[in-house]
Amino acid sequence: MQGIWTTDRIRKAEERLLAKTPEGALMQRAAFGVAVQAVNMLEAHTGRVAASRVALLVGAGNNGGDALWAGKFLRRHGVAVTAVLLNPEKAHAAGLAGLRRAGGRTVSLDAAPAVLEAADLVIDGIVGLQARGPLRENAAGLLDHISAPVLAVDLPSGVDPDHGTVDGPAITAARTVTFGARKPVHVLNPERCGEVVLIDIGLGPELGAPDLQQLDAVDVGAAWPVPGPRDDKYSQGVTGVAAGSATYPGAAVLATGSAVLATSGMVRYAGPAADVVRSRWPEVVATGSVTDAGRVQAWVVGPGIGTGNEGRRVLEHVLAAGVPVCADADATTLIAQQPNVLDARDPGTPLVLTPHAGEFERLTGAPPGEDRVAAVKAAARRFDAVVLLKGNTTLIAAPDGRVLANVARGSWLATAGSGDVLSGLVGALLASGLDPWLAAGAAAYVHSLAADLAARGVPVSASGVLAAIPDAVRHVRSLGVV
Ligand SMILES: NC(=O)C1=CN([C@@H]2O[C@H](COP(=O)(O)OP(=O)(O)OC[C@H]3O[C@@H](n4cnc5c(N)ncnc54)[C@H](O)[C@@H]3O)[C@@H](O)[C@H]2O)[C@@H](O)CC1
Numbered sequence: 364m365q366g367i368w369t370t371d372r373i374r375k376a377e378e379r380l381l382a383k384t385p386e387g388a389l390m391q392r393a394a395f396g397v398a399v400q401a402v403n404m405l406e407a408h409t410g411r412v413a414a415s416r417v418a419l420l421v422g423a424g425n426n427g428g429d430a431l432w433a434g435k436f437l438r439r440h441g442v443a444v445t446a447v448l449l450n451p452e453k454a455h456a457a458g459l460a461g462l463r464r465a466g467g468r469t470v471s472l473d474a475a476p477a478v479l480e481a482a483d484l485v486i487d488g489i490v491g492l493q494a495r496g497p498l499r500e501n502a503a504g505l506l507d508h509i510s511a512p513v514l515a516v517d518l519p520s521g522v523d524p525d526h527g528t529v530d531g532p533a534i535t536a537a538r539t540v541t542f543g544a545r546k547p548v549h550v551l552n553p554e555r556c557g558e559v560v561l562i563d564i565g566l567g568p569e570l571g572a573p574d575l576q577q578l579d580a581v582d583v584g585a586a587w588p589v590p591g592p593r594d595d596k597y598s599q600g601v602t603g604v605a606a607g608s609a610t611y612p613g614a615a616v617l618a619t620g621s622a623v624l625a626t627s628g629m630v631r632y633a634g635p636a637a638d639v640v641r642s643r644w645p646e647v648v649a650t651g652s653v654t655d656a657g658r659v660q661a662w663v664v665g666p667g668i669g670t671g672n673e674g675r676r677v678l679e680h681v682l683a684a685g686v687p688v689c690a691d692a693d694a695t696t697l698i699a700q701q702p703n704v705l706d707a708r709d710p711g712t713p714l715v716l717t718p719h720a721g722e723f724e725r726l727t728g729a730p731p732g733e734d735r736v737a738a739v740k741a742a743a744r745r746f747d748a749v750v751l752l753k754g755n756t757t758l759i760a761a762p763d764g765r766v767l768a769n770v771a772r773g774s775w776l777a778t779a780g781s782g783d784v785l786s787g788l789v790g791a792l793l794a795s796g797l798d799p800w801l802a803a804g805a806a807a808y809v810h811s812l813a814a815d816l817a818a819r820g821v822p823v824s825a826s827g828v829l830a831a832i833p834d835a836v837r838h839v840r841s842l843g844v845v
């Protein structure tokens with residue numbers, strides 16, 4: 364699991380580390396890392412390093428200092444480096460002197476358009492950890508002149524470091540090189556950051572527990588349930604799916620199918636689409652109603668059940684069953700409209716809610732807003748549930764305050780029925796006994812990986828995502844099992 368820390372925590376950790384290191388040493392480490400990435404990008408984009416042209420956008424703080432020192436290192440490779448000083452009086456003095464000694468040029472704003480237009484690579488050192496709000500006018504006016512790839516120092520300037528939000532002009536980077544620890548922006552706004560490269564500057568021991576975490580393939584592979592020699596179909600956990608209607612059986616087929624493909628435990632289906640489900644998934648034990656479904660170790664409830672009286676009866680039944688429940692789609696709306704339905708919940712049994720932004724607003728009375736992390740944490744506490752807030756970056760909060768971020772590799776999951784596939788995955792992992800927070804996180808990971816594997820650059824349907832689940836599980840298992 365990889366950690367992510369808020370800027371406030373990182374700044375405090377940096378202060379402790381700065382007190383233990385010789386002056387300027389951290390900036391040198393950071394800047395050297397920037398220069399290495401710049402060389403690498405120049406090689407990839409222009410096929411050469413010597414005699415290529417790099418423009419530095421230099422703001423008033425240490426972020427600009429990093430860029431200036433990186434420019435100095437690039438001079439050693441014969442790169443023509445020109446620094447655009449956005450605030451000449453406040454530019455980092457030592458960095459500026461270093462760059463000039465090494466033969467780098469500096470220009471002021473009026474010369475900047477021509478410098479940017481001629482550049483093979485632009486290094487964004489406008490603003491870093493202290494960034495607040497969009498780019499100011501002097502820097503904003505330069506954006507139109509950038510056509511070369513941008514390497515952002517620490518974070519793309521103009522994007523909020525803690526929330527990843529953009530409310531005005533901002534840099535879009537092809538790559539972001541960050542120092543010591545990843546910040547929320549790197550997972551909350553991956554489109555603006557591009558590829559994120561972390562440089563170790565020795566901050567690790569100063570950091571403490573992370574504010575956000577991210578699963579990688581190895582974590583997901585290690586967590587994925589695998590049957591042992593003494594397991595049978597019951598011992599691995601039976602997933603119950605209460606979804607779909609006679610008129611709209613698709614949600615039932617998708618949610619049931621993803622539970623079937625996720626683990627080798629048994630799957631039961633209960634609802635009016637039993638015949639359709641049985642014909643598509645003959646291995647599923649299907650009945651017409653949750654009342655005669657038999658024992659399960661977790662329920663998925665909601666997709667396509669409707670928000671009327673019958674839907675409410677189904678939801679109450681599964682909430683009272685004393686097993687973990689993943690409540691999705693219509694179940695979320697029912698909880699939002701009739702919160703007392705949660706009185707049926709057996710206290711202490713895990714609940715996973717999987718709202719998108721609109722459902723989140725219905726559930727909590729407010730949209731997730733700028734600070735999605737805080738919003739999802741508060742909802743998890745309020746409902747005493749794991750809340751999985753869908754989005755390009757999906758956030759998964761546990762009632763105890765832990766938050767996972769899952770960054771989608773593309774946006775192909777924005778397709779009808781893809782949520783049904785996700786809820787089936789969550790249900791199957793809950794039935795296997797996984798911690799509900801990890802179950803939701805691992806499900807989100809495999810869901811987005813399956814979409815990526817299925818899409819390969821073209822649109823994909825929810826059925827396509829479903830069909831790619833085995834490949835996605837195989838991928839994480841091949842990395843996660845040693
Ligand atoms: N503190 C440390 O130990 C290290 C810091 N490093 C670098 O230092 C950076 C932080 O430096 P600073 O604390 O000087 O802060 P910044 O460089 O982020 O900010 C400097 C100035 O920019 C202004 N500013 C804020 N929002 C702005 C906006 N939207 N447009 C234009 N200007 C804006 C601020 O008021 C401040 O005066 C990090 O991001 C990183 O790049 C690295 O050198 C590694 C070590």
Ligand SMILES: [K+]
Nearest residue numbers: 487490516518
């Ligand atoms: K920056």
